[in-house]
Amino acid sequence: MIPEDRYIWGSASQATVTETGIMGHYIQPAFSHRGVLKSKKIQQFAQELIDRFAVKTDGIQAKTGSLSGGNAQKLIAAREIMHKSPLLLACEPTRGVDVGAMEFIHEQLVKKRAAGDGVLLISSELSEVIKLSDRIYVMYRGRVNGEFTRGHVKEEELGLLMARGKA
Amino acid sequence: MMRSKLKRLGEPLKQPAIAIFFALLVGAAAILVTGENPLTVYAAMAKGAFGSTYYLLTTLTRATPIIICGLGAAVAWSSNYMGIGGEGQMIVGGFVSAILALNVPGPAWFKIICSVVGALAAGGLYSALSAWLLEKFKMSLAISTLMFNYAAQYITMHFTANVFLDTTGDAKMTQTLMLAEELRLPKMVETYSLHWGFVIAVLLVAAIWFVMNRTSFGYESKMSGYNVDFCDYGGISSRKVMYGMLTLSGVICALAGVLEVYGVQYRYVHNTYVSASYAWVGLNAALISDYNPVGILLTSILLAGIQTGGAAISRATSVPLEISSIIQGCITLFISAKIAFKFRGRLLRRPRPYGAQAAEGEEGEA
Numbered sequence: 001m002i003p004e005d006r007y008i009w010g011s012a013s014q015a016t017v018t019e020t021g022i023m024g025h026y027i028q029p030a031f032s033h034r035g036v037l038k039s040k041k042i043q044q045f046a047q048e049l050i051d052r053f054a055v056k057t058d059g060i061q062a063k064t065g066s067l068s069g070g071n072a073q074k075l076i077a078a079r080e081i082m083h084k085s086p087l088l089l090a091c092e093p094t095r096g097v098d099v100g101a102m103e104f105i106h107e108q109l110v111k112k113r114a115a116g117d118g119v120l121l122i123s124s125e126l127s128e129v130i131k132l133s134d135r136i137y138v139m140y141r142g143r144v145n146g147e148f149t150r151g152h153v154k155e156e157e158l159g160l161l162m163a164r165g166k167a
Numbered sequence: 168m169m170r171s172k173l174k175r176l177g178e179p180l181k182q183p184a185i186a187i188f189f190a191l192l193v194g195a196a197a198i199l200v201t202g203e204n205p206l207t208v209y210a211a212m213a214k215g216a217f218g219s220t221y222y223l224l225t226t227l228t229r230a231t232p233i234i235i236c237g238l239g240a241a242v243a244w245s246s247n248y249m250g251i252g253g254e255g256q257m258i259v260g261g262f263v264s265a266i267l268a269l270n271v272p273g274p275a276w277f278k279i280i281c282s283v284v285g286a287l288a289a290g291g292l293y294s295a296l297s298a299w300l301l302e303k304f305k306m307s308l309a310i311s312t313l314m315f316n317y318a319a320q321y322i323t324m325h326f327t328a329n330v331f332l333d334t335t336g337d338a339k340m341t342q343t344l345m346l347a348e349e350l351r352l353p354k355m356v357e358t359y360s361l362h363w364g365f366v367i368a369v370l371l372v373a374a375i376w377f378v379m380n381r382t383s384f385g386y387e388s389k390m391s392g393y394n395v396d397f398c399d400y401g402g403i404s405s406r407k408v409m410y411g412m413l414t415l416s417g418v419i420c421a422l423a424g425v426l427e428v429y430g431v432q433y434r435y436v437h438n439t440y441v442s443a444s445y446a447w448v449g450l451n452a453a454l455i456s457d458y459n460p461v462g463i464l465l466t467s468i469l470l471a472g473i474q475t476g477g478a479a480i481s482r483a484t485s486v487p488l489e490i491s492s493i494i495q496g497c498i499t500l501f502i503s504a505k506i507a508f509k510f511r512g513r514l515l516r517r518p519r520p521y522g523a524q525a526a527e528g529e530e531g532e533a
Contacts, residue, residue: 001400009400012393019390023401032383039381 001089002080004122006069010076013065017057018046020064021079053078054104070101077105087118094128106132126158138162183455183466183502190497197493201486208486215479216472222479224361228431230471232257232423232440234368236449237456237463238375239419244450245379245458246388246412247395250297252312253420253446255319256290260421262323263289265343265428265435266331268350275349283425290421291414293319298413302406324437333434341437352430362430369464371419376460378415388412420446448474451495455502470495 003009011020046060053074094102113119138146138161146161195205217223236253243250264286271281300306331343352362379385391398391408456462477491
């Protein structure tokens with residue numbers, strides 16, 4: 001799951017890039033054995049994250065707080081997409097990131113879908129929702145009250161559904 | 168590359184070095200007021216702390232419980248659980264180990280095992296009680312652990328004075344009987360005070376470093392110290408971290424008491440741990456060195472040196488013993504200033520998106 005806020009839930013600014021990147025993964029047998037961490041494997045994994053997702057950083061030992069917002073978001077997205085889970089929850093995956101990083105994260109989400117996994121995208125960015133989704137549900141006051149499929153999205157209708165619940 | 172590595176290794180030392188430097192400066196001002204030359208006094212102090220085998224080994228003996236209490240404080244504080252119950256935990260450890268060693272029947276090895284295991288378990292349980300109070304009643308950890316210090320001190324005093332009092336000697340001390348010779352920890356060097364407990368403390372430094380940096384439990388507690396919400400999100404049980412780390416901290420501080428009983432006094436003496444304030448100096452060492460175990464080892468020896476050196480100058484010059492308290496107090500002050508700045512910076516830098524205010528208030532709690 002990619003959390004809504006990268007600093008509150010997604011990372012710890014004092015933690016190193018490695019420490020932030022391994023959250024959720026560290027407990028797997030690949031990275032720890034009877035409670036003892038496998039440092040080498042973990043560092044390789046962190047390096048892989050920043051290489052594959054082009055995270056700009058001084059290295060895997062740099063503090064997460066020293067990353068720019070976009071790069072921190074890429075790191076978190078990398079960490080979550082690397083989970084071999086059949087479903088990925090992405091909440092506001094590109095909030096406040098620059099265009100380059102946004103494109104990149106979008107590509108990776110689509111790739112995850114192409115690999116046969118489900119991606120549930122929750123976003124307040126309409127263009128993002130329309131661009132990426134196969135199916136869109138509109139929520140209003142806690143209920144689903146509209147559904148669109150890819151290629152059949154009418155923006156005005158979608159906006160109305162969001163604002164007052166009926167088209 | 169090499170340079171940046173050196174810089175990274177040196178980085179943790181910078182803050183304590185600055186704090187200690189300024190504290191010595193303030194100490195120098197205080198010495199000037201008494202009419203002595205600060206340089207000669209500091210020279211005498213260094214000599215009195217590390218200047219001869221006798222002084223050096225005395226300092227190391229004094230440093231032993233400080234190191235251990237420092238480690239105990241560090242494991243709890245670094246995971247965001249700021250307990251200040253080291254003193255009570257040490258008292259419980261010392262008292263229980265002395266009582267068990269004196270009263271359990273059987274061969275020496277059996278007595279030792281019973282007494283050490285019993286004391287460590289008692290210290291752990293005693294500390295876990297504060298964790299329970301925090302979880303169930305949201306009782307501030309700082310207050311519960313501080314109050315428990317008094318409870319431990321006076322309950323053990325009661326039992327020492329009324330049940331286990333040593334009535335054989337003339338001394339009017341509230342103390343238990345002495346442990347049999349074969350139970351005592353041997354001295355490392357004959358006729359000097361340093362006992363093998365110091366080696367145990369150094370081994371413990373390595374063990375704690377390993378736990379904090381190389382185990383998944385250490386990782387979990389470190390992240391808990393950095394950002395509790397991040398841990399909740401990542402599936403780390405804060406409950407497990409809290410109970411685990413507070414219990415561990417209690418066990419470690421209890422060990423400090425056990426080693427004092429087995430290595431120094433050979434009995435439980437009421438008020439000795441309190442008057443020497445081992446646990447507080449240990450906490451100081453932990454704060455100065457930013458919870459780094461190796462840093463705790465070094466700063467504890469330095470702080471113990473300031474104490475033994477302070478005693479030496481009060482004998483050699485007209486400067487009173489309290490000068491070492493002034494220096495120590497100033498170190499604490501400068502270090503807490505650093506912590507305050509860090510905390511302030513963290514609050515200011517924290518982004519506040521909508522809906523996050525509720526999460527803000529819960530920081531630091533279970």
